Amino acid sequence: SLRHALPAMPLIAVFAAVGAIRLGHGLASGRPVAIGLALAILVLPGLVRSVALDRLLARADTRSLAGEWIVAHVNPSEPVVFLCSPEAEPQVPENRDSIRQRMAFLKGLSGQRTGGAGIGFYELQWYSRFSAAPDRFSVNRNPLAVEHAPGLCVVAEVRATPWNQGRVASVEDALNLHPGKSVLETVSFRALKPGAPAPAYDYEDLFFLPMTDLEDVERPGPDLDVILLTDTEPKSNSAPVEARQPDANQAL
Numbered sequence: 001s002l003r004h005a006l007p008a009m010p011l012i013a014v015f016a017a018v019g020a021i022r023l024g025h026g027l028a029s030g031r032p033v034a035i036g037l038a039l040a041i042l043v044l045p046g047l048v049r050s051v052a053l054d055r056l057l058a059r060a061d062t063r064s065l066a067g068e069w070i071v072a073h074v075n076p077s078e079p080v081v082f083l084c085s086p087e088a089e090p091q092v093p094e095n096r097d098s099i100r101q102r103m104a105f106l107k108g109l110s111g112q113r114t115g116g117a118g119i120g121f122y123e124l125q126w127y128s129r130f131s132a133a134p135d136r137f138s139v140n141r142n143p144l145a146v147e148h149a150p151g152l153c154v155v156a157e158v159r160a161t162p163w164n165q166g167r168v169a170s171v172e173d174a175l176n177l178h179p180g181k182s183v184l185e186t187v188s189f190r191a192l193k194p195g196a197p198a199p200a201y202d203y204e205d206l207f208f209l210p211m212t213d214l215e216d217v218e219r220p221g222p223d224l225d226v227i228l229l230t231d232t233e234p235k236s237n238s239a240p241v242e243a244r245q246p247d248a249n250q251a252l
Helices: 002-028 032-057 062-073 096-110 119-127 171-177
Strands: 080-083 151-157 181-189 224-231
Touching: 002 032, 062 151, 062 181, 062 224, 080 171, 096 119, 151 171, 171 181, 171 224
Parallel strands: 080 151
Antiparallel strands: 151 224, 181 224
8 A cells, every 4th residue: 555655754755855955056056947947857747646636635525425415315214225335435424223233343343342443433422412313314234124114225336446346336236135115316426527447546545536547536435326215115104205306516
């Protein structure tokens, strides 16, 4: 990973300082044009990429946009199902039951009673009074756990990345996992421009920004579809679901 080179940065900074001092001596010795041109050739490519990267990072992440759309358009009583890698999950406020599932997953993953270092973060959320608020969502990573719910919100990661190990999901997958349901609405949140080739990623860069071809990127984040499902034939004890239209300013 590129970030593994960070410990070498202080030494590189020392060499850069020595080079800057020598360039300064060169400018003072009567060769300003040649030294200035060489400096520009060395600095300009990195400067251009740094500016492009900062501009992309300043834009809203697809995970933030998807989470905001879910909060604005989905009833908290409807379960949310993630068909995506943990790194691609939208930012959705979770209720206590959902947070408890996360803690149980971490404990099972680590094989320890403590659940590892990440468990403390979720414990703080669980004890917070906000997790008991009625506008919090039940988030599930097992689609079969919510198959009897009349309405569902499914989040699918639709582009292969190192984080999902090439496994992508689709509207068809959501319907196959939940037979008897139909699509009420699908809203897409895309990071890449239409027709952009598959980029190469640094596995540990969770901004989902490629190492090359930044010109093909609209914003950081994975490519996500938010799919609203409803019973094909509403049950007698459930109210009909009203169709909701996406906000044009949020749906990409």
